[in-house]
Amino acid sequence: MEAHETAESYDPTRYERPSVTVDVVIFTLLNQELHVLLVQRRRWPYDGYWAIPGGFINMDESLESAALRELEEETGVRDVYLEQLYTFGGVGRDPRTRVISVAYIALVRSDAQPIRVSDESTDVRWFAVRELPTELAFDHDQILAYAISRLRSKLEYTTLAFQLLPEVFSILELKHIYEQILGEKLDKGNFYRKIKEAGLLEETALMREGRGRPTRLWRFKPDRASDKQFVFRWREDRTTL
Amino acid sequence: MEAHETAESYDPTRYERPSVTVDVVIFTLLNQELHVLLVQRRRWPYDGYWAIPGGFINMDESLESAALRELEEETGVRDVYLEQLYTFGGVGRDPRTRVISVAYIALVRSDAQPIRVSDESTDVRWFAVRELPTELAFDHDQILAYAISRLRSKLEYTTLAFQLLPEVFSILELKHIYEQILGEKLDKGNFYRKIKEAGLLEETALMREGRGRPTRLWRFKPDRASDKQFVFRWREDRTTL
DNA sequence: CTGTTTAGTGTAAAATTCACACTAATTGTA
DNA sequence: TACAATTAGTGTGAATTTTACACTAAACAG
Numbered sequence: 001m002e003a004h005e006t007a008e009s010y011d012p013t014r015y016e017r018p019s020v021t022v023d024v025v026i027f028t029l030l031n032q033e034l035h036v037l038l039v040q041r042r043r044w045p046y047d048g049y050w051a052i053p054g055g056f057i058n059m060d061e062s063l064e065s066a067a068l069r070e071l072e073e074e075t076g077v078r079d080v081y082l083e084q085l086y087t088f089g090g091v092g093r094d095p096r097t098r099v100i101s102v103a104y105i106a107l108v109r110s111d112a113q114p115i116r117v118s119d120e121s122t123d124v125r126w127f128a129v130r131e132l133p134t135e136l137a138f139d140h141d142q143i144l145a146y147a148i149s150r151l152r153s154k155l156e157y158t159t160l161a162f163q164l165l166p167e168v169f170s171i172l173e174l175k176h177i178y179e180q181i182l183g184e185k186l187d188k189g190n191f192y193r194k195i196k197e198a199g200l201l202e203e204t205a206l207m208r209e210g211r212g213r214p215t216r217l218w219r220f221k222p223d224r225a226s227d228k229q230f231v232f233r234w235r236e237d238r239t240t241l
Numbered sequence: 242m243e244a245h246e247t248a249e250s251y252d253p254t255r256y257e258r259p260s261v262t263v264d265v266v267i268f269t270l271l272n273q274e275l276h277v278l279l280v281q282r283r284r285w286p287y288d289g290y291w292a293i294p295g296g297f298i299n300m301d302e303s304l305e306s307a308a309l310r311e312l313e314e315e316t317g318v319r320d321v322y323l324e325q326l327y328t329f330g331g332v333g334r335d336p337r338t339r340v341i342s343v344a345y346i347a348l349v350r351s352d353a354q355p356i357r358v359s360d361e362s363t364d365v366r367w368f369a370v371r372e373l374p375t376e377l378a379f380d381h382d383q384i385l386a387y388a389i390s391r392l393r394s395k396l397e398y399t400t401l402a403f404q405l406l407p408e409v410f411s412i413l414e415l416k417h418i419y420e421q422i423l424g425e426k427l428d429k430g431n432f433y434r435k436i437k438e439a440g441l442l443e444e445t446a447l448m449r450e451g452r453g454r455p456t457r458l459w460r461f462k463p464d465r466a467s468d469k470q471f472v473f474r475w476r477e478d479r480t481t482l
Numbered sequence: 483c484t485g486t487t488t489a490g491t492g493t494a495a496a497a498t499t500c501a502c503a504c505t506a507a508t509t510g511t512a
Numbered sequence: 513t514a515c516a517a518t519t520a521g522t523g524t525g526a527a528t529t530t531t532a533c534a535c536t537a538a539a540c541a542g
Contacts, residue, residue, distance in 0.1 A: 017300070187501070455538070457490090
């Protein structure tokens, strides 16, 4: 989201330098499916369009702080995992003035706090990535597409996926996340072996019962929680950057 | 680099919003070794310190155009390969005002145009990455360190290295580039096989004579020149992002 | 015509990936 | 109470890839 003037109050000459915003593409897993949170704008430009939450940076806050603040202000979502995605700075991105957007990817566990509508939007909603609105505000289609492709590719060589899981989880639940994000079936046996060998999981005493054989629950090893060196490759090819 | 005032002319209240600059970490191969181009500042702050070339973005140019323009203005270097690295936005980066820097990596062939000193600096010089100045201006040490680590990691799964080579080259020259950037010896036989299998090279009729058996010269296949999907893995581990 | 230098190929052991069959522990139901 | 259904988890061997290193090739210098 960018500045909040209407078409009438907008005065381009007042801006001498590009403005900077942060935009946050936030993902979660809902009903076993990857979702992204969008807000519906209630102001010109792109009034009524769905957009990625975001806004201007204050002078005294870092980019990360700004991203977290804007995310909470606009959607109520807190305590997310945050990672810089890319900076979009094309000249015609925003019809009001020159705006440079530093885009972030955020991940949040599915059992997290509920979302809230701010007074800048008419609605806030989780969208399944397979059923996104056809047209988004600004160049947010591009930002979102890039976020999804990067999420997929980083999944293969980082521990990103763990950010979407609750405290304890079964190995097959983890496998399901990988399948959802990669959009591809994985072999059960190979998954078990790989994840065990990686040594990232810590066995808990907990089991979960259901239909069929009960499943053991695991926890992400605390000391490895921020380990990004980890390689977990499922396919040969990976996308750029 | 950032604004060009002296300590005296600097007035913080005049800035209401963060300023945006682009900084360009430009690499080349000189004497078979990886080098980076730095400029020596001639103004407060960090007067006399070496810094990554860069500067403010104009209202009507994209980030990439700004990066190319600043690079040429400050160093005379043109026709580079450019790729966005990361955006640095910590609050205390610049003592003058809040500055957000979009950092780029640039690669240029070693046989490229000569460098030139602008009137904003006292010197411009290629530094071997193994012999960098001890202290750089601003947070440029961090930016540079990150650029080097990213260059290494992207080398393994992109065709980045080809940007450092002249039009035609031998396979062992290409291998040498990989070794320089990765800082590690590679097996000759394995390198030959991998690069041939990848199908990225086109044989030319040219040979280069010297001491010992003459070597065949190759060209990067034009249609694959921008192919980034290519996987060329030498080691298992790779760094984040 | 032999030694030295640089270019390039061959190959077999080791490690990893991949596909798929198998065993295990529980609940629902005949 | 057995046994089908369901979900969890293990085992295994063939196929592929990686790795290390030995070998052949083509030039020049003495």
